[in-house]
Amino acid sequence: MKLEDRLRQAYREESIEVTPSPEMKDRLMSQIKGGRQMKGKKWMVVTVLAAALIVPTGAYAGYTYLADAIYGSKQQAEAMWGAGMDYERLEAKLQSIKHEVSEEEYESFVAVLKRFSEFAAEHGNADGTVDPESLSKEEQLVYEDLARQMEPVFAKMAEVKTTPSESQLMSTDTYWLDKINEAERLYPIEEVKTFKALLTQMRAYEAISVDKYGNFDAERLTAEQQADLKELREQIAPYLERLRIGQGESD
Amino acid sequence: MNGSRELERLAAMAADGDKQAYGELYERTVADMYRAVYYLIGNRVDAEDIVQDSYIQLHRSLHAYDPARPLRHWLMGVVMQHVRAYRRRRWMQFRFAGRSERLHDRLEEDFSGLVIDQMTNRMLLQGVGRLSFKLQQVIVLHYLSEYTQEEIAGILDIPLGTVKSRIHAGLSKLREQRQHTINGKAGELHEA
Numbered sequence: 001m002k003l004e005d006r007l008r009q010a011y012r013e014e015s016i017e018v019t020p021s022p023e024m025k026d027r028l029m030s031q032i033k034g035g036r037q038m039k040g041k042k043w044m045v046v047t048v049l050a051a052a053l054i055v056p057t058g059a060y061a062g063y064t065y066l067a068d069a070i071y072g073s074k075q076q077a078e079a080m081w082g083a084g085m086d087y088e089r090l091e092a093k094l095q096s097i098k099h100e101v102s103e104e105e106y107e108s109f110v111a112v113l114k115r116f117s118e119f120a121a122e123h124g125n126a127d128g129t130v131d132p133e134s135l136s137k138e139e140q141l142v143y144e145d146l147a148r149q150m151e152p153v154f155a156k157m158a159e160v161k162t163t164p165s166e167s168q169l170m171s172t173d174t175y176w177l178d179k180i181n182e183a184e185r186l187y188p189i190e191e192v193k194t195f196k197a198l199l200t201q202m203r204a205y206e207a208i209s210v211d212k213y214g215n216f217d218a219e220r221l222t223a224e225q226q227a228d229l230k231e232l233r234e235q236i237a238p239y240l241e242r243l244r245i246g247q248g249e250s251d
Numbered sequence: 252m253n254g255s256r257e258l259e260r261l262a263a264m265a266a267d268g269d270k271q272a273y274g275e276l277y278e279r280t281v282a283d284m285y286r287a288v289y290y291l292i293g294n295r296v297d298a299e300d301i302v303q304d305s306y307i308q309l310h311r312s313l314h315a316y317d318p319a320r321p322l323r324h325w326l327m328g329v330v331m332q333h334v335r336a337y338r339r340r341r342w343m344q345f346r347f348a349g350r351s352e353r354l355h356d357r358l359e360e361d362f363s364g365l366v367i368d369q370m371t372n373r374m375l376l377q378g379v380g381r382l383s384f385k386l387q388q389v390i391v392l393h394y395l396s397e398y399t400q401e402e403i404a405g406i407l408d409i410p411l412g413t414v415k416s417r418i419h420a421g422l423s424k425l426r427e428q429r430q431h432t433i434n435g436k437a438g439e440l441h442e443a
Binding site: 003004006007008009010011013014015018019020021024025027028029031032175202206210214215216233236240 | 270273274277278281282285286289290298299302303306307310335336337338339340341342343372373375376379383384390391394395397422425426429
């Protein structure tokens, strides 16, 4: 039998029992929401509204975090909203938007967000939520105008090419940002610092030695770098384990 | 790939907020997606995570889906992107190097007592697992998922010529593996 036919037969026979667990569907369905494009949009509007009460006048430039353009700083946001405030998530979202749109569009988007925030600060309730029905007709027009101005950016974010590109997935940066955020909840502050330092070094090696398919090529590293990497890997392993990274059992 | 128009209809309903339709779409496609991921990743837990993330991404992107394109191909494109992203995140633990070694060990063990020119299914698929990821990807999509070469080019967003050359290279390497193993076994028998 030809090798190609053997391959087809082998996959056909062997894959019959390879099926996902029934629980996977339950997990998936609990994570999605019905409705057209509403998930991201609703989340963003809620975030903007929540941000509205703590927007510092004129504090929009020169910060590390993009989200500082809305909150002022992470510390300030947490002082107002508590440590549970999802600042990192907002930052990840803004990073994603910035990556998806042109610089001009991004600047325009942030400007609209700021105006929306100021509007919510004035007209929202204690948690920053605006009820459009409670607004006067003039205020409703302003509200609708702001929402209309945000539409193109939301639409841009929602665009998907026929073949999805890497940029449409959660970026590697965003992934690790999420993990750092999780580490901050799980580890004492000193351990978080150590984890961040190890991760930074590992990612520097990643840039040198891993291709876009995730293939590691040790030959790209000097002997000294390989020894250093070995040590780093041993040091970071317990942190990755606690973050449940790479714990699947091989079959 | 029968019933693909039905998938497009379900996708349109799901895009309009019909969760039940999305559940149905999931049921009709998930086994194929999961198997492809499983044979590329090699463990069930991570395969489930990747597939689940892919379906969440698909749901978010449904409104932008072009119904002129078969949904199954589009979905597989999303899944393959997630597999690649997963591999990049896992490099820190040498998972793939380790897996390759384990597969190699098992391959050697499995040869004991077998007729030389008969490769078992498992041995053959383990051989695929020892190929580079780029080659594995096209072999799995072509021989497991049964996509045409043109469809694979669309799914992976690479030229058709690249798909053809990767399949050719993959098959050549599998033949080399097979020959190498046969020679090794024949040598052992001769020594005995």
